[in-house]
Amino acid sequence: MMWHMVAVGCGGFLGTMLRFELSRRLNRSILPFGTLLVNSVGSFFIGWIVGMELAIPWTLFWATGVAGALTTYSTLMKEIWTYWIEGHKGRAAVYTMLTFGLGIGLAYFGYSL
Template identity: 35%
Template sequence: MMSNVFLALLLVGMGGFAGAVSRYGVSRFAARRFPSWPYGTLFINLTGSFLLGWLAGAQVSKSTLLLLGSGFAGGYTTFSTFKLESDALEQGGRMRAARLYLLLSYALGGCAAYAGYALGSGQ
């Protein structure tokens, strides 16, 4: 039993490391290209939502779900940065941009998760 717990922790840890490093790379790339709007976080959260939807739809193994779902997607997606960036837009007097960012993140995030699920389940 202990080996199953250790394996689960190892899978989540490896996936989390890869997800966090990927998030950092994508965020830095987007920030250099588009410094005035949080495209990086939007892209990260949309692709992470798609990945989680796909994993759920494909009914992958528990090990794959631990590695890619809890680990990679958990380290890759970021609610805290999303919230900080939306607040920064609002505090900077960019209310329209803040509302658009919130709308796109929630609406497209749901659509991405659904699309991933549909693709993963073969619907």
Template identity: 35%
Template sequence: MTLLLVALGAAVGAPLRYLTDRAVQVRFGSAFPWGTFAVNVAGSLLLGLLVGLPVAPWLASLLGTGFCGALTTYSTFSYEVLHLGRAGGRPRAAAYAIGSVLAGLAAAGAGLLIAAAIA
């Protein structure tokens, strides 16, 4: 049953990641990977919230592992850092890498704080 819940969450998270990335890139251009940045920070916030709330294991599997796991993307983030660096934008690549990690940690921390406030 857990595998099915993870798959269902991923079936929603992966297309949402793709659609969000496309929408953000169309709006803000493709010079900087804002779409991946946005989904990774949003996923970190949601995961922090889920970890901080007393949720049932089935819901953690559906939303945490499935949805957040498919929504966020470390592989695309890594590729984009390398691509920015190879395109001559090493400072931009470093800023993206450091900014993504810090923003993700801050978002996860904010999710925990929100969970503590509402639980």
């Protein structure tokens, strides 16, 4: 059980650093493309890892650790809410549909591989 926590922690460190760097570089335009990218890639990656049926420690490292830390639900909600309260309701709606549509589709595609 201790090794499971180590696997998640090490994977989480990698995912968090990658998310930080991508968001820092890409969240400078009309939509936060860094957040959209990490959530989309993470959704695909989690689907792919789960579909591969790896041993539990590797699933914990890659899916729970790396991909779990790479994706960010809380930042997504903050960005959508900020658009909404600033009066950009259309942008908030498009960003929401784009994120969830891509996420579900990419997770399914990854799992199917």
